[in-house]
Amino acid sequence: MLERSVSAFLEHSSIDEVVVALPTEIADAPPVYLSHSVKPLHLTVGGNRRRDSVAAAFNLVAPQADIVLVHDAARPLVSAALVARTIRAAVDSGVAVAALAAIDTVKRVRQPASRLVSETISRDLIFLAQTPQGFRRAILNDVLAQGLDRDATDEATLAEEAGYAVQLVEGEPANIKITTPDDLVMAEAIVRNRTGQRGRLPRVGIGYDLHRLVAGRRLILGGVEIAFDRGLLGHSDADVLCHAVTDAVLGAAGAGDIGSHFPDTDPQWAGAPGLGLLGRATLLVGAQGYAVESIDAVVIAEQPKLRPHVDAMRRNLAEALGVAPDRISIKGKTNEGVGELGRGEAIAAHAVAVLSGS
Numbered sequence: 001m002l003e004r005s006v007s008a009f010l011e012h013s014s015i016d017e018v019v020v021a022l023p024t025e026i027a028d029a030p031p032v033y034l035s036h037s038v039k040p041l042h043l044t045v046g047g048n049r050r051r052d053s054v055a056a057a058f059n060l061v062a063p064q065a066d067i068v069l070v071h072d073a074a075r076p077l078v079s080a081a082l083v084a085r086t087i088r089a090a091v092d093s094g095v096a097v098a099a100l101a102a103i104d105t106v107k108r109v110r111q112p113a114s115r116l117v118s119e120t121i122s123r124d125l126i127f128l129a130q131t132p133q134g135f136r137r138a139i140l141n142d143v144l145a146q147g148l149d150r151d152a153t154d155e156a157t158l159a160e161e162a163g164y165a166v167q168l169v170e171g172e173p174a175n176i177k178i179t180t181p182d183d184l185v186m187a188e189a190i191v192r193n194r195t196g197q198r199g200r201l202p203r204v205g206i207g208y209d210l211h212r213l214v215a216g217r218r219l220i221l222g223g224v225e226i227a228f229d230r231g232l233l234g235h236s237d238a239d240v241l242c243h244a245v246t247d248a249v250l251g252a253a254g255a256g257d258i259g260s261h262f263p264d265t266d267p268q269w270a271g272a273p274g275l276g277l278l279g280r281a282t283l284l285v286g287a288q289g290y291a292v293e294s295i296d297a298v299v300i301a302e303q304p305k306l307r308p309h310v311d312a313m314r315r316n317l318a319e320a321l322g323v324a325p326d327r328i329s330i331k332g333k334t335n336e337g338v339g340e341l342g343r344g345e346a347i348a349a350h351a352v353a354v355l356s357g358s
Contacts, residue, residue, distance in 0.1 A: 001178060001187075003033045004076035009069070010039050012083050019060045020073075021046035021053035054155060055144050061137070067091060068140050069132040070155055074177050077190055083132060085169045090134030093167035097133045097156045100171040102126035129154065130171040139164055202293060203355040205252030209243035210341075210348040221299060221306070221347070222313025222330065223275040223320075228304050232347060235264035240349040241299055241330070242274025245317060246281045248353035249292060253285035279320040290355040292321045296329045297351040302344040306332030 002020075009015045017040035022030070027045045034043060042060045046053030054070055061068055067090050071078065082098055089096030102123040110118045133156050135143070143158045152158050156166050174190050176183055213219075217231025222241045232238035246258045255261075261284070262269045262277050269277075282292060295317060299306055306313075310330050318325040335341035341348055 001076040002073045003031070005071065005073040005078070006034065006041075008076070008078050008080070009071070009083065010037055010041065012080055014084060014087055015039070015069075016065070017042070017062055019044065019057040021057040051144065051152070051155065051158070058140060058144060065137055067134055068137055069134045070140075071132040072177060074179060075131055075175055076178070077174050077176065077187060078132065079172060079175070082169075082172050082175060086132045086134040089167045089169045090136060093165060094136045094139050095134070095156060095159045095164050095166045096169050097154075097166055098130040098171040098175065099127040099168045100130065100173065102128060127168055128171075129156065130175050130177070135159070203252040203254075203290065203357065205248040205250065205353045205355070207244040207247030207249070207251060207351040207353065208349070209240040209247065209258075210346055211238040211240050212346045213344065219304075220274065221309070223273065223316035224309045224312045226304055226306075226309055236262070236269055236272040236277065237274055239274025240347055241297060241313065241351075242278045242317070242320075244349035244351040245295055245297055245321075245353065246274070246278045248295070248351040249278070249281050249285055249321070249355070252353045252355040253288055253290045255281075255285055255288065275316055275320045278317070282321050285355065286322075289357055292323055292327070293354040293356050294323075294327045294329075295321065295351060295353050297349060298331045298333055299347065299349045300333050300335050300341050301347040302334050302337070302342060306330075 006018060006020060009018050019042045020034065021044050024045050027043050030043055034041065040062070044056045044060055046056055058068065067087055069083070069086060086096050086098055104123065106121040106123050106126050107117045108119050108121055110116050133154060135155065139159065140155065143155055143162055143164070146158065146162055150158065150161065152161070160166055176187060178184050178187050211232035211234050213230040214233045215230050217233060217238070219226045219228040219231040220237050220239045223239065232240060243258055250256055250258065250261070258277065258281070261281065262272065310332065313330050314325045314328040317328050321328075337343070340346050
């Protein structure tokens, strides 16, 4: 959401620079898309309230800027046309707000808790504010100076209270504010429609891994250390479950395999936790526009018994993959005494990953 919102302005021909107010943890370690830009891009730490964040960002705006737009990162589907309309209106009137005319019948209640209607309001007079909101620089500076101690939901309201005329410009139904899981579903549907990805089939990948059991090593499966007299031998922590799932995720995205990204010839992966490699793989396929939908995995081991540890493994994998634990299935099986697995010389894992495209 943040990347789409920032990109909408960085890529706009009428925008000269962008300032982003962020939570401290993101500002201290910004993602790549906030680290490099063809236009000036400045980051600052926001505040507890919206107007505090806007004020912090405004302090970094170049002195020569004539028009300043304020936009919610929670509206990632803003169009270039809406940005242009807001700029033109702010130039003409000093303050401009994107807004949609109400299409539903509007009721006023006596008290929020009662939900008893006191009157019906003419919807012809009702508009629903969006962002961006545009200001001549001097007006926004005055509004922020006067309004830091007042309670208002946006800067346009502060401008109204300060006596400035606020011009509404035609907003867009697709410029939704994402505040609930249902909003996110609608936004994803809009993106799929815009990019022609309606009805896109899911991607499926298969993963497999096997490691020998040896003395003197810890046994780690699904990020859980299990008490046992031997552990799995490998360059990393040899977590066969995580490795199989990693291969399945990479395979579903057509992104190679675990060995191509984390080769055992590279010393930086010596002893690397399998959960960490899985998390990196998830970020990699996410950058390609894919999200993990579900995982089904089978671990084949004669000993130890895995059932007591399955729930912890599911939670660990879910966290690394960025999904709910109920999207993860892990089953423990024996090899009925057959082969090296049946003799307890090794442990293996098979996994299937289902990915969706964004």
